[in-house]
Amino acid sequence: MIIFLQATAEGLALGAVYSLVAIGFVLIYKAMDVLSFAQPALAVVGAAFISALAVDRGVPFWIAFIVGIVLTGILSLIIERTFLRPMVGEPVFSVAILTIGIDILLRTVLDNWIGLNPRYLGDPFPSFGNFGSINIGGVVLKYLEISAFLTAVVVIILLSIFFKKSKYGVAMRATSFDQEAALAQGIDVGKIFALVWFIAGMLASFAGFFITGGFNTLTQFSFISALRALPAVVIGGLDSIPGAVVGSLIIGLTQGYVAYFQADMESLVGFPLGSGFSLVAPYLIMFVILLVKPDGLFGTEEVERV
Amino acid sequence: MKPLRKQGIIIFSILALVLAACGGGTTEETVEEAAPEVVETLDSPAVTTAAGVKTGVGVTSDPCPAEVGGVPTMADDSKGCIYLGMLNDYTGPYAAVAPALETAQRGFWMWVNSTGGIGDYSVVIREGVDTAYNPQKHLEAYNAQREEVAALAMSLGTPQTLFILDEMDKDNMIGAPMSWYSGWSYKSVDRGLVVEFGSAYCADGMNALDWAMASLPVDIKTIGIMGFAGDYGTDWANGIKYAAEKAGVTVAWEYLPPTLEFDVAQAVGLMVTQPVDAYFPAVGPTQMAQVAGGAFQQGLTPIAMMAAPSYNDAFVAEGFALKPLFESGTMYNMAWVAPYEADTPAHATMRATMQAMGLESASSFLVAGWSSQYHLKGVLEAAVKGGDLTRAGIRRAAANVYVESDGMMLTRELGQNRADKESFIGRPDSSAGSGTILLAGNYVGPAADSYDWNGGPCS
Numbered sequence: 148m149i150i151f152l153q154a155t156a157e158g159l160a161l162g163a164v165y166s167l168v169a170i171g172f173v174l175i176y177k178a179m180d181v182l183s184f185a186q187p188a189l190a191v192v193g194a195a196f197i198s199a200l201a202v203d204r205g206v207p208f209w210i211a212f213i214v215g216i217v218l219t220g221i222l223s224l225i226i227e228r229t230f231l232r233p234m235v236g237e238p239v240f241s242v243a244i245l246t247i248g249i250d251i252l253l254r255t256v257l258d259n260w261i262g263l264n265p266r267y268l269g270d271p272f273p274s275f276g277n278f279g280s281i282n283i284g285g286v287v288l289k290y291l292e293i294s295a296f297l298t299a300v301v302v303i304i305l306l307s308i309f310f311k312k313s314k315y316g317v318a319m320r321a322t323s324f325d326q327e328a329a330l331a332q333g334i335d336v337g338k339i340f341a342l343v344w345f346i347a348g349m350l351a352s353f354a355g356f357f358i359t360g361g362f363n364t365l366t367q368f369s370f371i372s373a374l375r376a377l378p379a380v381v382i383g384g385l386d387s388i389p390g391a392v393v394g395s396l397i398i399g400l401t402q403g404y405v406a407y408f409q410a411d412m413e414s415l416v417g418f419p420l421g422s423g424f425s426l427v428a429p430y431l432i433m434f435v436i437l438l439v440k441p442d443g444l445f446g447t448e449e450v451e452r453v
Numbered sequence: 454m455k456p457l458r459k460q461g462i463i464i465f466s467i468l469a470l471v472l473a474a475c476g477g478g479t480t481e482e483t484v485e486e487a488a489p490e491v492v493e494t495l496d497s498p499a500v501t502t503a504a505g506v507k508t509g510v511g512v513t514s515d516p517c518p519a520e521v522g523g524v525p526t527m528a529d530d531s532k533g534c535i536y537l538g539m540l541n542d543y544t545g546p547y548a549a550v551a552p553a554l555e556t557a558q559r560g561f562w563m564w565v566n567s568t569g570g571i572g573d574y575s576v577v578i579r580e581g582v583d584t585a586y587n588p589q590k591h592l593e594a595y596n597a598q599r600e601e602v603a604a605l606a607m608s609l610g611t612p613q614t615l616f617i618l619d620e621m622d623k624d625n626m627i628g629a630p631m632s633w634y635s636g637w638s639y640k641s642v643d644r645g646l647v648v649e650f651g652s653a654y655c656a657d658g659m660n661a662l663d664w665a666m667a668s669l670p671v672d673i674k675t676i677g678i679m680g681f682a683g684d685y686g687t688d689w690a691n692g693i694k695y696a697a698e699k700a701g702v703t704v705a706w707e708y709l710p711p712t713l714e715f716d717v718a719q720a721v722g723l724m725v726t727q728p729v730d731a732y733f734p735a736v737g738p739t740q741m742a743q744v745a746g747g748a749f750q751q752g753l754t755p756i757a758m759m760a761a762p763s764y765n766d767a768f769v770a771e772g773f774a775l776k777p778l779f780e781s782g783t784m785y786n787m788a789w790v791a792p793y794e795a796d797t798p799a800h801a802t803m804r805a806t807m808q809a810m811g812l813e814s815a816s817s818f819l820v821a822g823w824s825s826q827y828h829l830k831g832v833l834e835a836a837v838k839g840g841d842l843t844r845a846g847i848r849r850a851a852a853n854v855y856v857e858s859d860g861m862m863l864t865r866e867l868g869q870n871r872a873d874k875e876s877f878i879g880r881p882d883s884s885a886g887s888g889t890i891l892l893a894g895n896y897v898g899p900a901a902d903s904y905d906w907n908g909g910p911c912s
Contacts, residue, residue: 265765265768273774278750362773362774366738368546406718406723407726410706423715423719426714426716
């Protein structure tokens with residue numbers, strides 16, 4: 148039972164981190180009809196800003212943390228203004244390819260800066276408790292993961308309030324429904340795009356911190372963890388924020404349970420599932436869900452008039 | 454949006470993502486090129502004494518340039534020049550270490566040139582060509598240099614070097630690898646073209662287990678193995694499994710996914726659900742820190758015997774959260790050669806040369822670069838002595854020659870069709886510039902000692 152709870156705790160924490168990236172995916176998709184592959188790179192860029200400020204420059208961690216997240220948002224905004232804005236009206240495939248290019252560009256620059264040695268972010272989490280963890284009834288909870296979970300919950304609540312109560316939030320929703328109608332109503336769609344990218348960049352940065360914080364370290368391979376949020380948005384539905392959260396939790400929990408119970412599963416099915424199955428399993432779930440619900444669990448169902 | 458379009462985006466997105474993550478894959482390319490006739494055989498006598506020296510591609514009677522890439526060559530103007538190629542990773546996952554490897558290699562030949570060169574020749578490495586650690590680009594980089602060099606000073610990566618082996622075979626091009634695959638010691642794999650140095654992961658794996666059992670105050674009954682399949686993990690795992698079988702140790706689990714599919718949660722999950730007395734990681738620094746830290750948080754501190762790529766001196770740097778864990782006496786690292794500070798003539802020469810070049814680092818990658826050139830130097834010396842500096846002559850020399858390294862590695866007989874079995878074992882320690890204190894040098898455990906090294910590669 149304790150191992151089950153442990154796997155659940157780790158799965159929820161993983162899901163929380165994925166959800167931060169996944170919400171960024173969804174925000175951009177809803178606003179621009181494009182899946183931005185630059186999100187994983189932005190996640191590690193955020194971590195790099197924090198590391199550069201806190202460790203290399205000696206800035207107090209919490210200041211570096213806030214500045215790093217804002218800087219990532221600004222970088223994301225600049226990317227939208229310089230690379231994406233000229234692509235308005237172009238086929239979405241072209242724009243998606245462009246975001247892959249941006250992802251590679253960011254990671255290439257970043258990889259040179261990171262180097263081969265792991266970089267740490269200078270956060271205090273590993274100094275709390277037992278190397279950054281607490282044991283509750285035999286279940287080890289990591290402070291960094293608890294923080295990731297709480298951050299994800301707070302971010303989701305704040306975004307919900309923002310979308311419902313604020314002028315720009317309502318404008319973003321209007322833009323996501325129908326860009327032309329939004330324009331006709333006097334909404335500055337360009338400004339909304341910029342705001343979406345700014346928020347998505349900051350969310351990616353939060354995720355980047357939780358992926359690389361503590362002793363996880365920032366390396367050239369850190370972006371892969373952020374990349375794993377992709378099946379989450381597909382499972383949840385590309386245009387649904389609640390879907391992104393639920394999809395992320397499904398992915399995280401699947402990964403967590405397979406990580407701890409693969410041997411039992413193999414005994415059950417009678418054949419080996421292979422190394423790396425914990426990362427394959429979420430994709431299997433994604434395929435099954437897409438077979439049943441092609442738009443994802445919470446995605447808007449499209450009706451094509453013949 | 455139309456459903457089909459949305460599904461198209463999803464499918465396209467996943468495919469594009471996989472491509473982006475994998476760096477473009479490794480599409481095979483057939484290069485149509487007539488193989489030059491090889492008149493010598495690999496079993497020809499290697500070393501003779503000839504009056505004149507026959508030369509070929511990559512060897513000139515003109516002197517070497519005074520500098521390459523801004524680095525002085527110390528070449529003798531009165532001597533000819535032997536040009537070496539370099540297939541380095543400037544933009545891939547090992548881009549960060551490329552400068553250290555290259556600097557050490559250029560420094561090595563600078564030292565050789567300043568101390569008399571190779572016969573009537575100085576030696577320089579041409580400007581390196583980027584391989585991005587990608588087999589296809591590795592082949593392109595090889596093609597860019599194949600008509601200009603007598604041999605390769607470095608071919609980085611096992612799969613990458615295997616990918617160009619056919620072309621090297623056609624060209625009689627030998628080269629020093631920057632990888633420690635056990636197959637490099639066997640003609641059945643490398644066709645006598647790869648000038649190996651140091652022990653392979655397989656022997657390191659055997660020695661890691663035997664040394665831990667003999668030297669540590671822990672009764673090791675069950676172990677776990679983790680690593681990257683397809684790169685160095687398989688060789689390492691096979692060595693450990695052999696030693697475990699000999700010692701009656703149970704291998705509780707093996708976790709060997711491809712590099713990009715390695716899941717830290719699963720690695721820690723295995724350690725939690727199937728606790729072991731010791732585990733043997735052959736992973737990268739990212740995974741190593743997370744696995745070790747994750748296990749420790751769960752109250753698990755089994756002995757960790759790390760393969761060389763798993764350890765990084767940043768783990769014992771001031772400020773790193775896990776420094777106390779890495780220095781706790783439960784973690785040890787394997788290597789094919791002693792660390793930077795070691796007391797051998799070769800290490801002293803290396804340190805002096807690096808200092809003369811203005812370097813203050815004690816990086817293990819400098820040691821890797823420097824040590825990789827010793828055996829190549831021995832081959833070139835044998836080829837000059839044999840009077841044949843054509844590629845075929847160099848290849849013939851590499852097929853049967855004793856090579857020295859001023860104490861850095863043991864004397865090795867190239868072409869003997871057996872891998873080295875000696876390993877170096879260290880302990881993470883911040884008091885050393887390299888982050889490692891040497892505990893055992895040229896260690897050979899019972900498994901490595903009894904293993905039939907004439908039987909072929911471990912994987």
